[in-house]
Amino acid sequence: MRIVVHIGVPECGAEAMQSALGQLRPELLRKGVLYSGAAGRSNHSRLYMAVSDPGRADPLRHARGFAPPPVQEKLRRDLAQELQAEAARHPDARLLLFSAPQLATLPDTAELERLRSLLAPLSGDITILAHLDEQARTLARFYAEALRHGRLASLQQELSLAESGAPWAATAIAGWGPVQSAHDCPEIQGIPHWLDYPALVARWQQVFGADKVILRPHDPTGATIPDQLCTLLGLKALRRKIAAPPADPPASAVTLARWRQLNAVLARVLATGRNVPRPLWRGLLAEASLPGPPVEAGGLAALSRRFQLENRSLVARFPDLANCLGPDGPRPAWAEPDPGFGFRATQYVAAILPAILEATTAKPAERAGMTPAAERLLSDKAKEILVSLKGNRFAPHDRIGPPSDVESAPFAETAPVPLPAGKTGKVILACMKNEAPYVLEWLAYHRQIGVDNFLIYTNDCSDGTDALLDRLTELGIVQHRPNDDWKGNSPQQHALNKALREDLVRKADWLIHIDVDEFINVRVGNGTLDDFLERVPDATNVAMTWRMFGNNRVETFEDRPVIAQFDHAAPRYCPKPHTSWGFKTMTRNSGAYGKLSCHRPNKRDPGAPVQWVNGSGKPMPARYHEKGWRSDPSSIGYDLLQLNHYALRSAESFLIKRQRGRALHVDRSIGLNYWVRMDWSQNRDVAIMRNLPRLAAETARLMADPEVKRLHLAGVEWHRAKAAELRDTPEFAELFRQTQAMQLDDLERAAMALALEIDG
Structure with missing residues (x-):
């Protein structure tokens, strides 16, 4: 059995790839290709969480309750056993396939070594697959996603580094300080080091081998995914047609300016010790959104110029990248737009302050003990999950939506409404x-x-x-x-x-x-x-x-x-x-x-x-x-x-x-x-x-x-x-x-x- 690990990169079509693999899973298995289920249903985030730096928990580990190193280590052991059991259930599989775009964000070789060690009992033949798009286009998409998760810095953070001439990946990673909370993780707040594609490739080749990294162009439509899979997996054809997941329209540049200002105010609220649940945070961002044109990659020309020579060298080694690594035509240089209509982030946050205060004072998930029934009935696995749930985003609570425990006036009776002829x-x-x-x-x-x-x-x-x-x-x-x-x-x-x-x-x-x-x-x-x-x-x-x-x-x-x-x-x-x-x-x-x-x-x-x-x-x-x-x-x-x-x-x-x-x-x-x-x-x-x-x-x-x-x-x-x-x-x-x-x-x-x- 050989292994292919699809590492993204982020915002370059991983969701479409995973959707295609999910739809094709039965047919692929009949052809000897096992798309892992043990590592996750679709996005194999468990693989990523199991090998990331134990001492620096990323947002995903915080959210899923695997931030403490001992809990992460147990995840790694459990996953190793589950992967081996999965492989044993499918002895005829000749290829095992994983996909997780978070893997491309791992900043050092020690983490990649942990990944290789985790997979080595399954196979020593491991190929790394990455999809790329030109850096300015990728950054525009990544910026919007990072703002959804609380980013504070504007795009000027990346543009300044591009214009400085300093080594991109090394400078970006050097800015990764200690993590105090999920909110200040450098994966959200920092410069995406993985945009330095040559450095990314060199790091993965160092661990997995010079001939074991394959680069493919990002296809925004997803139309070429079946052909890419056939080429990659050595298949003649895939009979089943796949439906590419529809893409949500990009947020407007004005919306992103509003989100950044809201994030800044909410970060100050967090600094006072208050709790802002993610649904409340994201709901506020959605409420502040406005239609309009998105950030134009052509306005990030400084970034395109910074990577122009490196991209040419990649195209020389991987000719298929020629079209996807070409920059957009020049546009006016990016500047954060005015948020419009007299927007004041503090007023938006003030409107949800009662909900923030309620969320801060009502924290049932932080109760240390458990009921006698739970002590008696929960398995060891369930008790571990209980600990990991406390305080994370999957903990259940009743602090969204309108009140539902208040009795209201009865509704009036209704009578049947005549229907138009021929209608039911x-x-x-x-x-x-x-x-x-x-x-x-x-x-x-x-x-x-x-x-x-x-x-x-x-x-x-x-x-x-x-x-x-x-x-x-x-x-x-x-x-x-x-x-x-x-x-x-x-x-x-x-x-x-x-x-x-x-x-x-x-x-x-x-x-x-x-x-x-x-x-x-x-x-x-x-x-x-x-x-x-x-x-x-x-x-x-x-x-x-x-x-x-x-x-x-x-x-x-x-x-x-x-x-x-x-x-x-x-x-x-x-x-x-x-x-x-x-x-x-x-x-x-x-x-x-x-x-x-x-x-x-x-x-x-x-x-x-x-x-x-x-x-x-x-x-x-x-x-x-x-x-x-x-x-x-x-x-x-x-x-x-x-x-x-x-x-x-x-x-x-x-x-x-x-x-x-x-x-x-x-x-x-x-x-x-x-x-x-x-x-x-x-x-x-x-x-x-x-x-x-x-x-x-x-x-x-x-x-x-x-x-x-x-x-x-x-x-x-x-x-x-x-x-x-x-x-x-x-x-x-x-x-x-x-x-x-x-x-x-x-x-x-x-x-x-x-x-x-x-x-x-």
């Missing part, structure tokens, strides 16, 4: 199995917030769900379809594929796929979908992010509204575990996508315009146009709409769900691990309860039909009997006991869930 309006598609007690509440709720039609598939029901839906179909409330003939691992996906042929779907204005344990919680106007859509008139897709509602220590199944029984949830800031910020999508039926999947539409028409927004009505990053089913700190938003997810309900209901199995992945069981990931019960959220009066009125209208009422009550009795039966079964009785003992706080739950993800 807003349509929910859903799949159900043994959900009879919950159907009427869910239907009544969503009818009151403005859903016009429902297409519901069922399979293998034994509690009367199918009969109840048949009666509701007769009354014109829903359209019910049997799905007992499903094939594959997903009855849900089988149903969604069939749904595309339905008139109800083809004639819809909006398509929404949610489950019966999910409620669209609109927080504006009268709490209807129209009230929300008025705020986002150009939206084509709405990412409705989950807020997980836990068990609330409710043991017994009751025939009462779910949204009234369960009012405690996950914290609003909960980036880990990965399920916490999953979203479902409300999609305008414009033909932009050719397939419906569980969380989002797929198979996008490349020429179709799309505008994704989050639950705060703000645009989502362009990468979501093609793929993605989870929000992250850059895309989360709950201000106007959230998706309340009641995955557990009562403990007895959970037992029934456990026996029933999953609709999406029937090959995955629901057990204690599922409970750990879903039982968030420390943060009160009663916003949805404004709907209770109109929910009661609409439910009464549905129950006015005697047959609907009879079938609903029959379903309730079936669930009561099934719960009693399961509680008398030893396996389920033990599961019930374990769930009730699982009393963890938010940080402990996140740590345990992350440990379960790592352990599989």
Whole structure:
């Protein structure tokens, strides 16, 4: 086996390369090429964190909790074992591939030696791959990204060095002082030493060999990636077409000037001992952004002149670099623009000062101990993760978004709105199995917030769900379809594929796929979908992010509204575990996508315009146009709409769900691990309860039909009997006991869930 390590460089297409490798992973493996999963899902940042200087923690290690040298050393040992196990699982692989653009930023050969030592047990044949673009273009992109992370210096920092004639890499690295915090890391604040490409190549050749460094041109479109991979990996062709991730438009030069001034004020705030969480910081930068032209690489001509001779020497050795290392045409010399409109960074920061003060005084993650339940239940791995989570950016907290624990005036009832001829309006598609007690509440709720039609598939029901839906179909409330003939691992996906042929779907204005344990919680106007859509008139897709509602220590199944029984949830800031910020999508039926999947539409028409927004009505990053089913700190938003997810309900209901199995992945069981990931019960959220009066009125209208009422009550009795039966079964009785003992706080739950993800 030989190894190829793709080291970036930063801002030269690593994300497109990693996206291509991820899409091609199965085909590559069939051809004997293993794209590592042990080093990370896509970007192999664990490889970088394991070998960087133990005494100088970079921003990534700070953020992930690996800053202390002993913790980093354990990461290195664990990763070494996992890489060897991964290689052993794939004995036919002839090539092992890694990708992490952070590796190019390692400043000294000692770190590269650690990387070689880590990989040596796998293979002694290691090739280094780097993609390059002309330094001025690369710096313009890097500058914007560094400002997003808190950079304080302007581009004059690099231009002054370029004009001085001093050795670039040596001078830049000499300025790397001791690191006191993640904010003052030289990777953010310093001059990027790796722009000196000849010095970069020499350093890697010194460790890995003179013939072991390959340079390739950066392709902004990503179109040449498959051909480059074939050449690099010795493959004839790759059959699968890849979709390059859409690039977000560059921030304007005026925006960057504003960001730098905001960073300076926020740095002074940090110096007083206050805490400014990253989501709050980034939200402020986004709020201050303005449209306009970006920084022009041609205005950084001093940098292009500085590297002109070195670039010529590289082109002589690597002719493919000829086009990418040519400078842009000359433009007026760069000068930081006026931020415009009387901008004052101090006023922007003053507006969020209350949130900063709250974040500073409320630090649950810094609690030294753990609850008795956590001491008893958490594995050693989970306890290690708990320590690393404390104070880092993945620690859950409830300090974003609008208040959710304040009771408000009830929403007014709504009446059905007549639809234009030939239209079916807003349509929910859903799949159900043994959900009879919950159907009427869910239907009544969503009818009151403005859903016009429902297409519901069922399979293998034994509690009367199918009969109840048949009666509701007769009354014109829903359209019910049997799905007992499903094939594959997903009855849900089988149903969604069939749904595309339905008139109800083809004639819809909006398509929404949610489950019966999910409620669209609109927080504006009268709490209807129209009230929300008025705020986002150009939206084509709405990412409705989950807020997980836990068990609330409710043991017994009751025939009462779910949204009234369960009012405690996950914290609003909960980036880990990965399920916490999953979203479902409300999609305008414009033909932009050719397939419906569980969380989002797929198979996008490349020429179709799309505008994704989050639950705060703000645009989502362009990468979501093609793929993605989870929000992250850059895309989360709950201000106007959230998706309340009641995955557990009562403990007895959970037992029934456990026996029933999953609709999406029937090959995955629901057990204690599922409970750990879903039982968030420390943060009160009663916003949805404004709907209770109109929910009661609409439910009464549905129950006015005697047959609907009879079938609903029959379903309730079936669930009561099934719960009693399961509680008398030893396996389920033990599961019930374990769930009730699982009393963890938010940080402990996140740590345990992350440990379960790592352990599989």
